[in-house]
Amino acid sequence: MKKIATLLLAALLTVGLTGCAQEKASGDGDKSTGEDKTIVIGASITPHKDIIEAAIPGLEEKGYKVEIEVFEDYVLPNTALADGDLDANFFQHVPYLENMASEQDLDITWTVKVHIEPMGVYSDKLTKLDELEEGAEIVIPNDPSNGSRALLLLEKAGVIKLKDVEQPSIIDIAENPKNIEFTELDAPQLPRALQDVAAAVINTNYALEADLNPLKDALFLEDSDSPYANVIAVRTEDKESQKIKDLSEAMNSEAVKKYIEETYKGSIVPAF
The missing domain is CATH 3.40.190.10 (Periplasmic binding protein-like II)
Incomplete structure (x- = not known):
């Protein structure tokens, strides 16, 4: 009887372990086939x-x-x-x-x-960029690619002229007729700075978060072929x-x- 009981127990354990292995294999099916x-x-x-x-x-x-x-x-x-x-x-x-x-x-x-x-130029104080005063402050993004993009936009708007370099920065401003002061900020902070500066060059995602409508509120906007x-x-x-x-x-x-x-x-x- 003891021998029979031992054999039965061994059989049950084998079935249980086999079941667990099959369940694990089934649960990991997506990973084993590379289907995530x-x-x-x-x-x-x-x-x-x-x-x-x-x-x-x-x-x-x-x-x-x-x-x-x-x-x-x-x-x-x-x-x-x-x-x-x-x-x-x-x-x-x-x-x-x-x-x-x-x-x-x-x-x-x-x-x-x-x-x-x-990307657009926005202002709480101006209705057009021609109204920029001598020494006015404009804020732009502080990361190299978006900062360069902002400066190129301001050049296209006639505010400044840049040296012919691949990714211009503030030090590459060749002509600044109104002696505009440029300040670099983290992109998310730009809309909040509008109340303190003459204008800000803002990425559209942050403009939208600040309830600014690029088509209505931007003084100057990038072309759609950007x-x-x-x-x-x-x-x-x-x-x-x-x-x-x-x-x-x-x-x-x-x-x-x-x-x-x-x-x-x-x-x-x-x-x-």
């Missing part, structure tokens, strides 16, 4: 988070679960992506991405262009993965294009 169906995307809250949400139904149809992590700055989304905490991010244009990747040695790249946010298209950024090693290909396709879908055109009515334009 969760996409974690870092984004600025406006308009990037909203545009991603317009793409989610198309991704859900393919079985994906999309998680959006909102960031309020221009640095952490890239470091979080490079560290593997995100699958992708959506908040930046190509010059900024390439500059930061080079400076911080981040192995990240981009897949598709999604939209263009025309090279600063916002892109989906990914780790270089993941660029050709099916998940990233599906995400890129969804972000360039007709549903997303329609959402951008109908929601922003020209203040933000599709780049595809």
Whole structure:
């Protein structure tokens, strides 16, 4: 009897262990086949988070679960992506991405262009840039790519003239007829500085967050053919993965294009 009981117990243990192994294999099925169906995307809250949400139904149809992590700055989304905490991010244009990747040695790249946010010059005090007084203060973004973009916009508006360099900074101002004082600030702070300065050059996402309408409130606005298209950024090693290909396709879908055109009515334009 003892021998029979021992054999039965051994059989039960074998079945139990086999069941656990099968359950584990089933639970890890997606990973073993390389099918990761969760996409974690870092984004600025406006308009990037909203545009991603317009793409989610198309991704859900393919079985994906999309998680959006909102960031309020221009640095952490890239470091979080490079560290593997995100699958992708959506908040930046190509010059900024390439500059930061080079400076911080981040192995990240981009897949598709999604939209263009025309940078604008805003003021609480002026109705046109011709009203700028001698020695007036203008604030611009303090990161190299957006600072350069702001200066190029002011040159196009006739406020200054720049030296012929690839990425001009304040020291590359060749002509400044009104002796404008330029101050560099973190991009999110620019709208809040409007009450203290003559004008500010603001990225559209931060202008929208501050209830500024680029088409109505900007004294001068970038052309819609701006090279600063916002892109989906990914780790270089993941660029050709099916998940990233599906995400890129969804972000360039007709549903997303329609959402951008109908929601922003020209203040933000599709780049595809």
